Amino acid sequence: MPMASLPLPSITTSTTPTPNPSHSTRRIFAKPSHFITHAKRNNRLRISCTAQNQNDNAAQNVETSKGKVDRRNMLLGIGGLYGATNLVSTHEASANPIQPPVLDKCGVATYSNLKDEEQKIDTCCPPISDKIIDYKLPPVFGMKTRPSAHRVSPEYIFKYNMAIDRMKRLPKDDPRNFMQQANIHCAYCNDAYDQPEQGNLKIQVHKSWLFFPFHRWYLYFYERILGKLIGDPTFALPFWNWDNPKGMTIPPMYMDSKSALYDPKRDKESFPPAVVNLGLIPNKDPLQAVSNNLTIMHSEMIRGNSSAFDFMGKVYKEGSPVNPGAGSIERGAHTSVHWWVGDPGQPAKENMGNFYSAGRDPLFYCHHGNVDRMWTLWQYFLPSSKVPDKRITDPDFLNAAFLFYDENAQLVRVTVKDCLDNLRMGYDYERIDLPWLDYRPPPQSARAKINRIGTNAPFAETLFPLKVDKIVRFRVPKAVKGKAHELLVLENITVDTTKLLKVDVFVNDEDDNVTEIDKAAYLGTYAQVPHKTSATNSMATSSIQLKLIDLYNDMDVAGDDDIVVTLVPRHQGEGMTIGGIKVIRDPSSPAATT
Numbered sequence: 001m002p003m004a005s006l007p008l009p010s011i012t013t014s015t016t017p018t019p020n021p022s023h024s025t026r027r028i029f030a031k032p033s034h035f036i037t038h039a040k041r042n043n044r045l046r047i048s049c050t051a052q053n054q055n056d057n058a059a060q061n062v063e064t065s066k067g068k069v070d071r072r073n074m075l076l077g078i079g080g081l082y083g084a085t086n087l088v089s090t091h092e093a094s095a096n097p098i099q100p101p102v103l104d105k106c107g108v109a110t111y112s113n114l115k116d117e118e119q120k121i122d123t124c125c126p127p128i129s130d131k132i133i134d135y136k137l138p139p140v141f142g143m144k145t146r147p148s149a150h151r152v153s154p155e156y157i158f159k160y161n162m163a164i165d166r167m168k169r170l171p172k173d174d175p176r177n178f179m180q181q182a183n184i185h186c187a188y189c190n191d192a193y194d195q196p197e198q199g200n201l202k203i204q205v206h207k208s209w210l211f212f213p214f215h216r217w218y219l220y221f222y223e224r225i226l227g228k229l230i231g232d233p234t235f236a237l238p239f240w241n242w243d244n245p246k247g248m249t250i251p252p253m254y255m256d257s258k259s260a261l262y263d264p265k266r267d268k269e270s271f272p273p274a275v276v277n278l279g280l281i282p283n284k285d286p287l288q289a290v291s292n293n294l295t296i297m298h299s300e301m302i303r304g305n306s307s308a309f310d311f312m313g314k315v316y317k318e319g320s321p322v323n324p325g326a327g328s329i330e331r332g333a334h335t336s337v338h339w340w341v342g343d344p345g346q347p348a349k350e351n352m353g354n355f356y357s358a359g360r361d362p363l364f365y366c367h368h369g370n371v372d373r374m375w376t377l378w379q380y381f382l383p384s385s386k387v388p389d390k391r392i393t394d395p396d397f398l399n400a401a402f403l404f405y406d407e408n409a410q411l412v413r414v415t416v417k418d419c420l421d422n423l424r425m426g427y428d429y430e431r432i433d434l435p436w437l438d439y440r441p442p443p444q445s446a447r448a449k450i451n452r453i454g455t456n457a458p459f460a461e462t463l464f465p466l467k468v469d470k471i472v473r474f475r476v477p478k479a480v481k482g483k484a485h486e487l488l489v490l491e492n493i494t495v496d497t498t499k500l501l502k503v504d505v506f507v508n509d510e511d512d513n514v515t516e517i518d519k520a521a522y523l524g525t526y527a528q529v530p531h532k533t534s535a536t537n538s539m540a541t542s543s544i545q546l547k548l549i550d551l552y553n554d555m556d557v558a559g560d561d562d563i564v565v566t567l568v569p570r571h572q573g574e575g576m577t578i579g580g581i582k583v584i585r586d587p588s589s590p591a592a593t594t
């Protein structure tokens with residue numbers, strides 16, 4: 001692994017500005033020896049930043065009986081017990097949060113065989129339960145520390161392996177059984193659930209602002225079940241540290257073919273020492289791969305995001321069509337790791353390469369550990385000078401709800417607002433350097449500007465709507481001349497959701513070497529993991545926006561009236577049509593120009 005040549009700045013309490021003084025204590029990541037002191041820290045945090053949750057702690061458990069209680073009355077009942085008006089109040093309201101599925105209406109899940117396009121069905125519905133309890137976060141006495149998967153001890157591996165092994169041996173109809181847990185992902189991601197009372201609209205937890213919260217709760221209960229199975233309530237899931245060069249291979253503990261952590265359905269080309277490919281960029285040079293990865297991390301965590309929705313994903317409420325738009329990490333690094341691990345010899349790139357099967361690989365939960373860690377870092381580490389406006393206060397976000405089985409096989413209802421603070425949920429992440437934090441590409445040379453001025457690239461309006469079946473370069477008028485707070489908006493991106501799709505976006509790029517993205521011109525990506533959105537229609541439409549100001553700061557745009565955009569399809573760009581593209585002023589920026 002080529003680490004010696006890379007700058008690896010470390011993050012420390014003293015040098016990292018924090019967005020909010022009440023969070024400054026979070027800079028000290030938990031170490032195992034700090035278990036006792038964390039309870040104290042957590043009390044402080046609870047007072048300072050989770051006031052909105054006080055009502056929940058007072059909420060009583062709600063028990064319902066399937067079939068005896070009208071579903072709508074049941075929802076109203078739950079709302080009443082919250083003592084607040086922020087849950088569903090009337091059916092007629094213009095928008096409501098996404099409600100949990102009705103388990104006994106769970107249908108078949110669908111997915112496509114990637115090779116012959118044939119549609120398959122799979123049954124992945126959970127057992128039905130008569131009783132749903134409104135979940136209350138238990139008090140935190142000892143903070144769990146999720147470790148970096150490359151750094152764990154043999155004792156940890158032994159315990160983790162034993163826990164997964166026991167999970168696999170549970171009775172098949174136990175909701176905590178390994179396959180039942182894997183099927184949670186299938187059911188929530190491959191159309192098994194309808195939105196209650198919303199006709200044919202499905203519940204989909206990807207490509208929207210529900211992505212991070214859903215997967216956080218999913219891992220939370222998975223972790224508690226594993227802990228219960230080995231009688232160790234401090235057990236913490238590992239995270240695949242793919243954002244750090246030292247973690248950019250499949251973690252060794254998942255490679256032992258005799259271990260319960262092993263899954264034979266993986267791409268052999270991705271076995272260690274292959275470097276994880278966070279951009280699915282065809283480049284075999286491991287040094288270049290590491291540099292590309294760090295560029296992608298910097299871009300998806302910081303450089304490309306203007307609003308909270310750019311990171312979290314787009315608004316998704318009751319009645320919304322599925323797939324309104326994924327956030328930067330979900331589209332980018334998250335998608336790439338799924339695809340990179342999945343086995344190309346399987347019909348639908350099982351297990352990791354398709355949503356219906358991803359949860360069958362124990363590596364999935366390790367991958368999502370790091371995805372979840374990125375959310376935590378974004379919330380509490382990144383200074384507001386870099387990422388303003390991180391909070392989403394819309395009640396239809398905060399009150400969106402899911403159902404899970406807890407470690408006692410009890411069906412529980414959980415809400416987004418209860419999962420916003422990982423410390424309050426009782427876990428933290430091992431502290432690891434973030435080499436991408438300041439991984440800015442070198443400034444562009446003056447020659448790039450000359451090339452650009454001499455370009456005869458057509459204007460975008462003459463090309464769109466555009467099917468991205470080849471590399472295409474065009475000009476887009478700027479909203480403001482020269483350097484300004486602007487966004488590049490890709491509108492009405494219509495995709496076939498059953499395909500892996502990936503298209504990268506470059507602005508004012510100097511040359512055509514698109515296998516090196518560690519340069520000023522790389523702006524971001526659109527990508528998705530294959531899944532189905534409905535039995536009859538696999539198309540979905542969304543839009544994305546990418547922040548331009550950091551990129552402008554690394555190149556000479558003085559006096560420019562337009563930018564030159566290059567779209568580079570990496571995978572099946574022909575499955576994607578972009579309706580339009582434009583540059584707008586960044587509405588979340590205080591000043592329109594710098």
Ligand code: C2O
Nearest residue numbers: 185189206334338
């Ligand atoms: Cu629910 Cu990584 O997918």
